[in-house]
Amino acid sequence: MPTYELSLVLRQMNRPEIVSVLKRTAESIFEKGGFIRKLENLGSRALPHKISEHGLVHREGNYFAIQFDTAPNKIVDLNEEYGRDIDIIRKHIFKLEETKPVECTLHEELQPPAYRKDVQKMIEIAKRKQKKKYNYNSGLDYYPFQK
Template identity: 75%
Template sequence: MPSYELALVLRQMPRPELISAIRRTAECILDSGGIIRKLENLGTRALPHKVSEHGVVHREGTHFNIAFDTSPTKIADLKEEFGRDIDIIRRHVFKIEEPEKFKCTLHQEMLPPAYRKDVQEMIEIAKRKQKPKYNYNSGLDYYPFQK
């Protein structure tokens, strides 16, 4: 199952109501067959601009990040479910991409530029793209195309 991250902004409310809203969100993920990996509270902050959601204008919100694994077919259902919850102001689901594996080439990077393999390849490409130059030693004493 791929990993996803849910960024939530909940309306400002007392702690018991906030806990019940997070519990509803977590149960929705678990009911869809997901596995919650991490729940992170980012605190209550002022929103960058006033947000109107479910007929109410909000200026502050409590931010949460939830990392979870679930089937890609369940994401649309989760978004729809979160959209109906009146306590959730904003919700975005992001797919967590695995970082690319790369080989360390520090010993090659420490070489002078003329000895590096990638620099030598660039020099070869530049040599192939050079145009042939006009040979001025053609037997004439003058350049025939000059006016």
């Protein structure tokens, strides 16, 4: 199952109400056969602009990010269910790319720039892209292009 991230903006509420909304969103993920990897509270702050949602105008919101795994065909159902929830101002589900393993190249990075492989590749590319200069010893008595 692929990993998704759900970014939520909830309306301004008390802490127990926020907990109940997060439980509802988590239960809907569990009902669709998914499981949650991480739940992150990004805090409460003013919205970038006033947002009218479900007949109310909102100026502040609580931001959350939930990483979860579920089947791709369940995303449409989750999106529709969260769209009907009156406590959710904004929601968006992103597919997370699989992270590639990063090799440690500290010993290469500590070398002087002229000896690094990536710098040498850039120098080779620059040499290939240089224009050829006019050969002044071409047998002509004059430069055919005006300087």
